[in-house]
Structures are given as C-alpha cells and as structure tokens.
Amino acid sequence: xxxxNQWMGIADxxxxxxxxxDQLLEFVHWFMLILGAGWAxxxxxxxxxxxxxxxxxANHYGIQGHATTHIEVGVIITEAVLxxxxxxxxxxxxxxxxxxxxxVVRVRAVGEQYRWWFxxxxxxxKFGRVDSLLVSSxxxxxxxxxxxxxxxxxxxLNTLTIPLGxxxxxxxxxxxxxxxxxxxxxxxxxxxxPGTEAHVWFTPQKVGAWDIVCGQLCGSGHGVMRSTLExxxxxxxxxxxxxxxxxxxxxxxxxxxxxxxxxxxxxxAAR
Amino acid sequence: MSAAATAHDxxxxxxxxxxxxxxxxxxxxYVFSTDHKWxxxxxxxxxxxxxxxxxxxxxxxxxxxAYPDKELAGWAKTFIDxxxxxxxxxxxxxxxxxxxxxxxxxxxxxxxxxxxGVVPLGFAAFGNYVTPLQIGTIDMAFPxxxxxxxxxFFVGGVLMLASFFLPSGAAQSGWTNYSPLxxxxxxxxxxxxxxxxxxxLVAMAMLITSSLLGAVNVLATIIxxxxxxxxxxxxxxxxxxxxxxxxxxxxxxxxxxxxxxxQLSDRLFGSSFFMPTGLVVNxxxxxxxxxxxxxxxxxxxxxxxxxxxxxxxxPAISIVAEVIPANTRNPLWGxxxxxxxxxxxxxxxxxxxxxxMYMTGMGSVxxxxxxxxxxxxxxxxxxxxxxxxxSLWGGSIRFTVPMLFATAFLxxxxxxxxxxxxxxxxxxxLHLHDTYYVIGHFHYVVAPGVLFGLxxxxxxxxxxxxxxxxxxxxxxxxxxxxxxxxxxxxxPMMIQGMHGFHRRAYNGGRTxxxxxxxxxPEQLWWLFGKNNYLFLNEVMTTGAIxxxxxxxxFIINFFWxxxxxxxxxxxxxxxxxxxxxxxxTPPPHGNFIKEPVAYRGPYEYSLPGVESDYTPQWEKxxxxxxxxxxxxxxxxxx
Numbered sequence: 001x002x003x004x005n006q007w008m009g010i011a012d013x014x015x016x017x018x019x020x021x022d023q024l025l026e027f028v029h030w031f032m033l034i035l036g037a038g039w040a041x042x043x044x045x046x047x048x049x050x051x052x053x054x055x056x057x058a059n060h061y062g063i064q065g066h067a068t069t070h071i072e073v074g075v076i077i078t079e080a081v082l083x084x085x086x087x088x089x090x091x092x093x094x095x096x097x098x099x100x101x102x103x104v105v106r107v108r109a110v111g112e113q114y115r116w117w118f119x120x121x122x123x124x125x126k127f128g129r130v131d132s133l134l135v136s137s138x139x140x141x142x143x144x145x146x147x148x149x150x151x152x153x154x155x156x157l158n159t160l161t162i163p164l165g166x167x168x169x170x171x172x173x174x175x176x177x178x179x180x181x182x183x184x185x186x187x188x189x190x191x192x193x194p195g196t197e198a199h200v201w202f203t204p205q206k207v208g209a210w211d212i213v214c215g216q217l218c219g220s221g222h223g224v225m226r227s228t229l230e231x232x233x234x235x236x237x238x239x240x241x242x243x244x245x246x247x248x249x250x251x252x253x254x255x256x257x258x259x260x261x262x263x264x265x266x267x268x269a270a271r
Numbered sequence: 272m273s274a275a276a277t278a279h280d281x282x283x284x285x286x287x288x289x290x291x292x293x294x295x296x297x298x299x300x301y302v303f304s305t306d307h308k309w310x311x312x313x314x315x316x317x318x319x320x321x322x323x324x325x326x327x328x329x330x331x332x333x334x335x336x337a338y339p340d341k342e343l344a345g346w347a348k349t350f351i352d353x354x355x356x357x358x359x360x361x362x363x364x365x366x367x368x369x370x371x372x373x374x375x376x377x378x379x380x381x382x383x384x385x386x387x388g389v390v391p392l393g394f395a396a397f398g399n400y401v402t403p404l405q406i407g408t409i410d411m412a413f414p415x416x417x418x419x420x421x422x423x424f425f426v427g428g429v430l431m432l433a434s435f436f437l438p439s440g441a442a443q444s445g446w447t448n449y450s451p452l453x454x455x456x457x458x459x460x461x462x463x464x465x466x467x468x469x470x471x472l473v474a475m476a477m478l479i480t481s482s483l484l485g486a487v488n489v490l491a492t493i494i495x496x497x498x499x500x501x502x503x504x505x506x507x508x509x510x511x512x513x514x515x516x517x518x519x520x521x522x523x524x525x526x527x528x529x530x531x532x533x534q535l536s537d538r539l540f541g542s543s544f545f546m547p548t549g550l551v552v553n554x555x556x557x558x559x560x561x562x563x564x565x566x567x568x569x570x571x572x573x574x575x576x577x578x579x580x581x582x583x584x585x586p587a588i589s590i591v592a593e594v595i596p597a598n599t600r601n602p603l604w605g606x607x608x609x610x611x612x613x614x615x616x617x618x619x620x621x622x623x624x625x626x627x628m629y630m631t632g633m634g635s636v637x638x639x640x641x642x643x644x645x646x647x648x649x650x651x652x653x654x655x656x657x658x659x660x661x662s663l664w665g666g667s668i669r670f671t672v673p674m675l676f677a678t679a680f681l682x683x684x685x686x687x688x689x690x691x692x693x694x695x696x697x698x699x700x701l702h703l704h705d706t707y708y709v710i711g712h713f714h715y716v717v718a719p720g721v722l723f724g725l726x727x728x729x730x731x732x733x734x735x736x737x738x739x740x741x742x743x744x745x746x747x748x749x750x751x752x753x754x755x756x757x758x759x760x761x762x763p764m765m766i767q768g769m770h771g772f773h774r775r776a777y778n779g780g781r782t783x784x785x786x787x788x789x790x791x792p793e794q795l796w797w798l799f800g801k802n803n804y805l806f807l808n809e810v811m812t813t814g815a816i817x818x819x820x821x822x823x824x825f826i827i828n829f830f831w832x833x834x835x836x837x838x839x840x841x842x843x844x845x846x847x848x849x850x851x852x853x854x855x856t857p858p859p860h861g862n863f864i865k866e867p868v869a870y871r872g873p874y875e876y877s878l879p880g881v882e883s884d885y886t887p888q889w890e891k892x893x894x895x896x897x898x899x900x901x902x903x904x905x906x907x908x909x
Contacts, residue, residue, distance in 0.1 A: 005769070006792055006794065007792060007794045007795070008765060008766050008769040008792075009766045009767075009769050009770045009789075009791060009792045009795070009804070010769045010770065011702075011769070011770050011771040011786065018702075020698070021698055021699060021701055021702055022702075024693075024696060024698055024699055025693055025699050025702065025703075028692055028693045028696070028699065029693070031692070032689040032690070032692060032693075035689060036682075036685060036686065036689050039656075039660060039681070039682065039685050040682055040685075042660060043660055043663065043678070043681055043682060046660070046663035046664050046666075046668075047663065047668060047678065050599070050663060050664065050665060050666045050667065050668050051668050051670070052667050052668055052669050052670075055666070055667050055668075056667055057600075057667055057877060057884065058599060058600040058601040058665060058666045058667040058876060058877040058884065059601070059665040059877065060601060060602065060665075060876065060877045060878060060879055061665060062601055062602070062604045062661055062662065062664050062665045062666075063604065063661050063664045063665065068605075068657060068661060071657070072650070072653065072654065072657070075649075075650070075653055076650060079646045079649065079650075082646070082696070083642060083643060083646055086696070086698070087642050087695075087696045087697065087698060088635070088639050088642070090698045091635055091638050091639075091642075091696075091697045091698050092635040094697075094698065094701075095633070095634055095635050095638075096634075096635050112551070113552075113553070131549070132548075132549030132550070132551050132556060133549070133556065135551045135554065135556070136554075137554060142551075175550070175551040175552070176451065176455065176550060176551060176552040176553070176557075177449075177451050177452040177455065177552075178449055178451070178452065178565060180630060180704075180705060182704075182705075182771075182773060184702070184771035184786065187701045187702050188701060189630050189700070189701055189702070189704045189705070190630055190632060191630050191631045191632065193547075193565055193566065193631065193632070194451060194547050194549070194550055194565065195547025195548055195549065195550075195561075195564070195565065196547070196566075196632070198631070198632030199632075210785065211782075211783040211784065211785055211786055213771065213773050213783055213786070214773070215630075215704065215705045215706075215773045216449075216705060217374070217377075217444065217445045217449075217452065217774075217775045218452060219370075219374075219452060219456070220369065220370035220371040220374055220443070221370055222370065222374070222775055222776065223370055223373070223775070223776030223777045223778050223780075223782055224370070224776075224778070224782045225782075226782045226783060
C-alpha cells in the first residue's frame with residue numbers, strides 16, 4: 001500500500017484497479033517529497049549561509065553552472081514517465097476498457113436531493129426504458145413498465161449492493177442537480193449529471209459495507225446525503241438478487257419493490 | 272496628429288485630471304479620483320476589508336465543521352442577524368449553522384476571496400499603484416476607465432454583500448455556481464424572480480466588467496507608456512507579471528461574463544442554456560423547455576476559472592520577485608527564463624481548464640490532452656519558483672518583514688504547487704476529486720502562497736505609499752503566528768482528503784461515520800494524539816481562530832503606521848533599483864519630478880567593481896548614450 005499513503009491515512013482499498021490508483025499516488029508523493037525536501041534544504045542552507053551578518057556583500061552572480069538545468073530536465077523526464085507510463089494507459093483502461101463478460105453486474109445509480117436510487121436490470125440483464133415523464137412517488141426512477149425489459153427491473157433506496165469479485169458497471173445520472181457518486185474504497189468517483197448517463201466499472205475485492213459519499217455540492221442537505229455500499233459474497237448476492245426480483249406475473253411489482261415492498265421470492269435464477 | 276488636436280488633447284488632459292499644482296476638490300481627489308495611485312489605494316483598502324469579511328465567513332464555516340452540535344455564542348449570532356437573519360432562526364438551526372447557511376457562506380467565502388479580495392488586491396491595487404511608477408509614466412493610459420473600473424468593482428461588491436439581505440439570502444451554490452443547482456435553488460418561492468443567485472450573477476457581471484476595464488488599461492499602459500529606455504527586457508518582473516495577468520483577464524473573463532448572462536437568462540426569461548431535458552426536482556417535472564447542457568456551463572466557468580488561478584498567483588509571485596532582490600542585494604536569478612516562463616505559463620493556462628472536470632465522464636482523448644497540458648504547465652511554474660529560490664544564493668540577505676513573507680512564500684507555494692501534481696492525473700482524481708486534499712492544495716497556493724506575497728507587497732511598498740515604515744515588531748508578531756497557523760489549518764486537510772473526506776459538508780463529514788470515526792494512523796499519534804479523523808477538524812478550526820487573532824497586529828500596524836510609523840528619510844528606503852523608488856514620497860500627482868529614464872536593467876545589485884551594492888535603473892553610467900526610444904507625445908510630465 002505504500003509508506004507515504006499509510007502515513008497520510010489513505011482510505012481502505014477494496015477494488016482491483018484501486019491498487020494502481022494507490023501506487024500512482026504513492027509514487028507521485030515520493031516524487032513530491034524528494035523535490036519538496038530538496039527545495040526546503042536549499043532554502044534553509046541559503047538563508048543561513050547568506051544572511052547579512054555572515055555575508056555582508058552579495059556576489060552578484062548567484063549560482064553558476066548547469067545543475068539547475070539538470071534538475072529541471074529530471075523533473076520533466078519524471079513527469080513524462082508518469083504521463084506516458086501510467087496516466088494515459090491506466091485512464092484509457094478505465095474509460096475504454098469496459099468489460100463485456102456475461103457475468104457483469106449492471107446497476108444504474110440515480111441521484112436526487114438527497115438520496116440515491118439504485119436501479120437493477122434484473123435477471124434478463126437489460127434495463128427497461130426510463131423516462132422522466134414517468135417519475136412518480138411509486139416509480140422513483142421513471143421505469144416504463146410497458147417495456148418488456150422492465151418486467152424484472154427493481155430499485156433500491158440508498159443501498160448499492162454488489163457481489164464480491166465480479167465486474168460491476170454503474171450507470172450514473174441524476175434527476176435534479178449534479179451529484180457525485182463517490183465510492184471511496186473502490187477508488188471510484190463520477191459526477192451524476194442530469195440529462196446524461198455516465199458509466200464507471202470496477203471489481204470489488206472485499207466483502208463489507210462502506211459509506212457512499214456525495215462528492216458534489218447538491219444543496220443544503222449535501223452534507224447528509226449518505227448511502228451505503230454493500231459488497232456481499234456471490235452466494236449471498238444471488239439470494240438477495242432473487243429476493244428483490246419481482247415475480248414475472250405481477251406487472252406492478254417493480255413499483256412495489258420501489259415503494260419498499262419486498263417482492264415474493266421466485267425461483268428464477270439470478271443470472 | 273495635428274497640432275490643434277495635440278493642443279486639445281493636452282488641454283483635455285489638464286482639464287479632467289489636473290496636475291499637482293491644480294487644486295482638486297475633496298471628491299475628485301479622494302472619491303472619484305483618476306489618479307492611479309489613489310485608485311490603487313482605494314482598491315487595496317476595499318479588498319482588504321473584503322478579505323477580512325471573507326475570513327470571518329470562513330470562521331463560521333470552520334466552527335460548524337468542528338462543532339456542528341454546539342450552539343453559536345450570542346455575539347456570533349448577532350453578526351448573522353445583522354446579515355439579514357432578522358433575529359429569527361431562519362438561517363440557524365437551533366442556534367447552530369444550518370446546511371443552507373453553510374452553503375451560503377461557502378459560496379460567498381469563495382466568491383469574495385477570489386473576486387473581491389485577492390484579485391483586486393494583487394492585480395488592481397498593486398497593479399495600479401506600482402505598474403506606472405515602475406515603467407516611469409505619469410498615470411495609467413485611461414485614467415477615467417480606471418476610475419470606472421474601481422466603481423464597477425465597488426458596485427459589484429456592494430451588490431454581493433447586499434444579497435445577504437434578500438429574502439433568499441445570498442447565493443448558495445458554491446463559488447462555481449453550477450447549473451442546474453444554481454437554477455433551481457429557491458426557484459419555486461414567491462420571491463424567486465430576484466434571489467441571491469440572481470444577484471450573484473448581476474454582481475459578477477459588474478466585477479467582470481471592472482476586471483476587463485482594468486485589464487485593458489494595464490495592457491495599454493505597459494505597452495505604450497514605458498518611459499525612455501524602459502525596453503521590454505528592462506521591465507521589472509512585476510510589470511511582466513501584470514502584463515500577462517492583464518492578458519489572462521482580458522481573454523478569459525468574457526466567457527464567464529457570457530455564462531453569467533446565459534444563466535441569468537435561464538433564471539429570468541425561461542431559457543434552457545444549461546438546463547437539460549427531463550429535470551425532476553422534488554418529484555416534480557421541472558418547468559423548463561430543456562435541451563441545455565450543464566456541462567457547457569462548467570466549460571465556460573473553468574475556461575475562466577483556471578486562468579483565474581494564475582490571475583491570483585502572478586501578482587503575488589511578481590511581488591516576491593521584487594522583494595527578494597531588494598533584500599538579498601543580488602539580481603533576480605534567471606530573469607530572462609522567468610520572463611519566458613511566465614509567458615508560456617500564461618499561454619498554457621488557457622488550455623488546462625478541463626482538469627477540473629475529470630469526473631464528469633471524460634473519454635481518453637480529451638483527458639490525454641488535458642493531463643498533458645496540466646503537467647506541462649508545471650514546468651514554467653517550477654522554473655519561476657526555482658529562479659526565485661536560487662536568487663537567495665550568494666546574496667547578503669536582510670530579514671526585513673517583507674522579506675520574511677517573501678521567503679515563506681517559496682516553500683508554502685511550493686507545497687501548494689506540488690500537491691497539485693497528483694491531481695493532474697485523472698486516475699488519481701478518482702480518489703482525490705473534491706476531497707479536502709483539493710481544498711488543502713489550492714488553499715496552500717492562495718493563502719500562505721499568494722496572501723504571503725501580497726503581505727510582502729504591503730510591507731514593501733507601504734513606505735512609498737505613506738512615507739512611513741510599518742512597525743517591525745508588530746510585523747514579526749503578524750508573520751510568525753500566521754505562518755504556523757496556515758500550516759495547522761491546511762496540512763491536516765491533505766490527511767483528511769486522503770482518507771476520503773469530501774468538501775462542502777457543513778458538519779465536517781461526520782455523516783459518513785465509518786470514514787469519520789476511523790482512528791488516525793499510528794504514525795501521526797505523536798502529533799495529534801490517539802484520535803479519529805474528526806479530531807483534525809478541531810485542530811484546523813483552532814488554527815483558524817488563532818490565525819484570526821494573529822491578524823490583529825497587522826491591522827493595528829497598518830493603521831497606526833499611516834500616522835505614527837517611523838518617517839523615512841530617503842525616497843528609496845530599501846535601497847532598491849526599480850523606478851518607483853525614484854519618485855518623491857509619497858509620489859505626487861504626476862509621479863515624477865523630472866522625466867525618468869531607464870539606463871539599465873531592473874536588478875543591478877552588487878555589481879562587481881561598484882562600491883554601492885545597488886545601481887538603480889535611473890543611474891547613468893559614465894559615457895552611456897541617452898536611450899534612443901523616444902517617449903510618446905503628451906505622456907510625460909513637464
């Protein structure tokens with residue numbers, strides 16, 4: 001995890017790609033520390049050595065030679081390595097390398113003042129159509145129940161439940177203002193912008209429950225907009241998913257689930 | 272130009288701006304002055320008052336962060352009542368700072384510090400006062416525009432303050448004022464037509480107009496009004512800093528003015544520039560046509576927002592570049608590199624803005640571009656800082672109060688700059704975006720960085736402005752506690768940020784219990800004891816309160832020294848080399864007694880073979896020819 005990260009109290013890490021995020025952070029912090037310590041020593045020595053009482057006459061020329069150029073070139077090379085070696089490829093992997101496996105878990109996160117709705121696609125792996133015009137107190141994310149893909153969709157309030165070790169894609173949007181879904185231990189943050197849906201993906205590596213932080217000012221309740229991220233073992237997740245999935249016969253089941261009524265357990269496989 | 276026109280110009284010039292031998296009425300001398308020095312002082316005093324006000328708002332915020340459950344003291348409530356709280360608990364939640372009040376103060380703290388405090392103090396106050404003196408001219412190119420600039424600023428500031436008294440209170444959507452939040456806040460109240468958000472936009476339009484007038488003026492002055500011999504490469508670095516800052520303001524502010532007007536139109540006239548389709552607020556479909564883009568606003572905002580960072584920084588770093596040579600008695604090391612560096616910096620600052628928006632869902636092509644430019648801009652920044660540090664080497668350093676501030680600027684700004692480096696990488700931003708790490712980073716840049724530079728400038732030029740020195744003991748009493756407190760306030764932010772504390776939570780993050788209640792790492796127990804991360808909130812708040820107390824010596828020193836400070840016996844008390852020290856003290860209307868001529872570079876300290884350890888720009892070497900560049904007609908005082 002890195003000495004400097006530890007000293008600075010870095011948050012728990014629980015995702016696969018988070019390892020490289022933390023490594024890059026650790027590496028950059030070492031670079032900063034070396035540069036900063038070098039500057040500090042230089043300043044301290046200069047202030048001591050060239051104080052007026054010791055050095056009554058300045059020498060006009062200051063430092064001569066090419067040491068400073070070499071340091072500058074060193075800084076440039078280090079930064080180039082950081083960019084070419086880490087920043088570009090790792091970010092590309094985040095935004096261009098979305099998984100397409102059949103086991104990928106898909107969730108939509110819909111922010112509103114001051115809570116998160118999590119919309120699951122159900123066993124069919126497809127989200128029903130959503131439309132702001134359909135939003136109501138019983139249909140919080142506006143699922144179009146006429147869409148066959150929507151039959152097994154369900155929503156959950158303020159808890160994002162995902163399985164350990166599976167790739168998860170979260171589609172993030174908002175109903176009213178810009179929020180930010182910050183999953184600190186997953187090293188994930190994404191603005192939830194009304195009118196657009198942005199996607200992130202990650203693979204949780206630890207079972208547990210963590211706070212989901214709202215990372216973008218969203219109004220007077222911003223500071224208390226808290227949800228929970230729950231990573232369950234694959235078995236527990238499958239059971240939970242089955243429990244949540246509405247019965248195929250009951251058309252308004254998704255609405256019931258949304259209203260907090262747990263749909264009856266059915267024997268369809270979660271995946 | 273015909274002789275008649277010239278005569279007319281000259282006459283006009285006499286008429287509206289007069290010379291020192293003309294009697295000026297009180298109003299035209301002290302209120303509606305067109306003299307760059309007085310306008311500079313007006314800007315300086317106004318912005319210092321705004322800085323104090325913004326600081327006070329921050330104290331309420333910090334109190335709320337550290338002690339969200341504790342009631343405010345009675346006298347502390349009085350201030351909020353005076354701000355339009357009206358004696359009711361409208362903004363207080365059982366005597367405590369509410370989320371709404373916190374957001375209001377947060378938005379106004381940012382707005383006031385940036386647009387009404389630091390920028391006017393750095394660019395407008397010092398820029399106005401010092402630039403014409405350093406280039407050896409009698410005034411700014413457009414004295415009346417200069418006055419208009421100050422009054423537009425003043426009106427903008429008053430509007431901003433007055434917004435507290437509206438039924439809605441002041442704006443509360445962050446200093447960035449993002450749509451759609453800014454658009455829907457208070458929009459369904461009966462008085463929604465004109466609320467704090469609306470007034471913020473109008474005030475910003477005034478402030479931007481003021482900055483544009485100031486920028487045009489500074490640019491025209493520097494380009495056209497340099498005195499004989501003041502070639503580009505003889506300009507003090509401060510003037511270069513002002514030149515680049517002027518360009519940044521001129522080119523970066525109009526997009527924000529446009530954005531403000533578009534948002535105003537969204538508010539008042541039902542347009543949807545920044546309002547997307549299908550907005551649902553509080554369960555109700557929002558009544559707008561839609562089709563707009565919230566991201567467009569962010570792009571327009573940050574297209575200003577990032578150059579603005581350098582508008583904040585450059586005056587301060589340029590002041591430090593004046594104070595250091597004067598006190599090391601050595602030339603500014605790498606003057607040319609610094610000049611080219613600052614020009615490159617100015618250019619690059621226009622193409623880094625989207626690094627504020629990595630978390631909006633950017634693809635790899637765009638992020639590659641902005642990560643590259645962001646890292647590139649660190650190169651000229653490092654050059655500037657390195658040159659200033661190396662300037663210490665080989666000097667004969669006097670630790671005057673301005674020098675203390677200038678010296679402390681170097682490592683403090685260094686920390687601010689270095690902590691920006693991880694944030695340049697989109698991948699790292701996944702963890703640090705909008706956390707306290709970011710807050711710590713930019714406050715290290717602007718508080719112990721820029722503010723120290725500005726304090727150095729105040730202590731450095733105060734004798735020129737008033738003819739009296741500021742008190743040395745009070746200066747030390749101001750400097751040392753402020754230096755310590757700055758670090759107590761801002762260093763723990765890095766730790767909180769690394770642990771996942773996000774910004775703008777009125778209760779300092781205690782909602783997120785498991786993040787907040789974690790124990791601090793063992794390695795830090797010697798420093799903070801065996802405590803959790805919330806404890807750092809108390810540390811920082813205490814630091815902020817002590818820092819407020821530490822400003823009292825400065826305030827006393829500032830006002831007392833105007834009338835009671837030690838009188839200076841020379842027009843050049845620091846024995847500096849630049850042209851502003853070649854004027855009577857304080858400089859009269861028209862500045863110079865005789866035409867100033869620049870015979871040499873700006874930092875000729877401790878020349879080998881010269882007995883004196885400084886050779887001012889106006890000193891002619893034996894046998895040196897007169898500079899060939901003629902002064903522009905009608906620009907010099909006779």
